[in-house]
Amino acid sequence: MAAHSACDFGGGKAEKLALAKYRQVIWQGRVMKTQFTNEELRHQGRCPxxxxxxxxxxxxxxxxxxxxxxxxxxxxxxxxxxxxxxxxxxxxxxxxx
Incomplete structure (x- = not known):
């Protein structure tokens, strides 16, 4: 679930890199950059x-x-x-x- 969202979960640099690599494979270049920051996504209730x-x-x-x-x-x-x-x-x- 976490890897399929564009949210950051406070796991540090290693977690960010691992999620970015996984998201690149899953999304296959369809969504390279989200238009919202992590704070905006969380505020809108879009993060697990x-x-x-x-x-x-x-x-x-x-x-x-x-x-x-x-x-x-x-x-x-x-x-x-x-x-x-x-x-x-x-x-x-x-x-x-």
């Missing part, structure tokens, strides 16, 4: 939520820390945000592929 944002959303919807959650993600994506998410929800089981 980060694990931290999902945790805040679940809290707002009334889910408590005892709720059992399953999180599937690539093992290196959002590492610093996964910690925040699993800290909020101790019953979170991760599956990384």
């Amino acid at each position: 939520l980060t694990p931290e944002e999902i945790g805040l959303l679940l809290k707002a919807l009334g889910f408590n820390n005892d709720t059992r959650l399953y999180l599937a993600s690539h093992k290196y994506a959002y590492r610093h945000l996964h910690f925040s998410f699993t800290w909020q929800y101790a019953q979170c089981n991760g599956m990384y592929g």
Whole structure:
């Protein structure tokens, strides 16, 4: 999902390069540059939520820390945000592929 959007997810230079390379293969030159900045895309709600944002959303919807959650993600994506998410929800089981 993240690779198919034109959004930046705060993973640093290595993640930006990996996503750019993947997007070039997927989009095959059809979309070389987006007309919107990352901030504009996020503000318009066009970016997938980060694990931290999902945790805040679940809290707002009334889910408590005892709720059992399953999180599937690539093992290196959002590492610093996964910690925040699993800290909020101790019953979170991760599956990384």
